[in-house]
Amino acid sequence: xxxxxxxxxxxxxxxxxxxxxxxxxxxxxxxxxxxxxxxxxxxxxxxxxxxxxxxxxxxxxxxxxxxxxxx
Numbered sequence: 490x491x492x493x494x495x496x497x498x499x500x501x502x503x504x505x506x507x508x509x510x511x512x513x514x515x516x517x518x519x520x521x522x523x524x525x526x527x528x529x530x531x532x533x534x535x536x537x538x539x540x541x542x543x544x545x546x547x548x549x550x551x552x553x554x555x556x557x558x559x560x
Contacts, residue, residue: 495519495538499531504549516548 496518503514503526510528517525517532525532534540 493520495524495535497531497534497538497540498548499540499542500545501543501548502545503528504547506550513545514548 498516498518501514501516502511503516504511505526512528514526514528515531516523517527517535517538
């Protein structure tokens with residue numbers, strides 16, 4: 490599924506292993522790609538954006554199961 494338009498993920502607990510940063514924040518997605526990451530206060534949502542309240546759930550880069558067997 491490909492998201493189109495703007496989606497603002499709010500009130501998430503963000504984990505960024507590239508910078509060793511974690512904390513509350515918000516992510517703006519445009520056409521399925523991350524357009525902006527805001528730590529702390531939420532950015533203004535673009536007109537017509539879908540707003541998803543993450544309720545403090547963790548949002549991080551993709552994780553994978555290292556014990557998965559394929560084939």
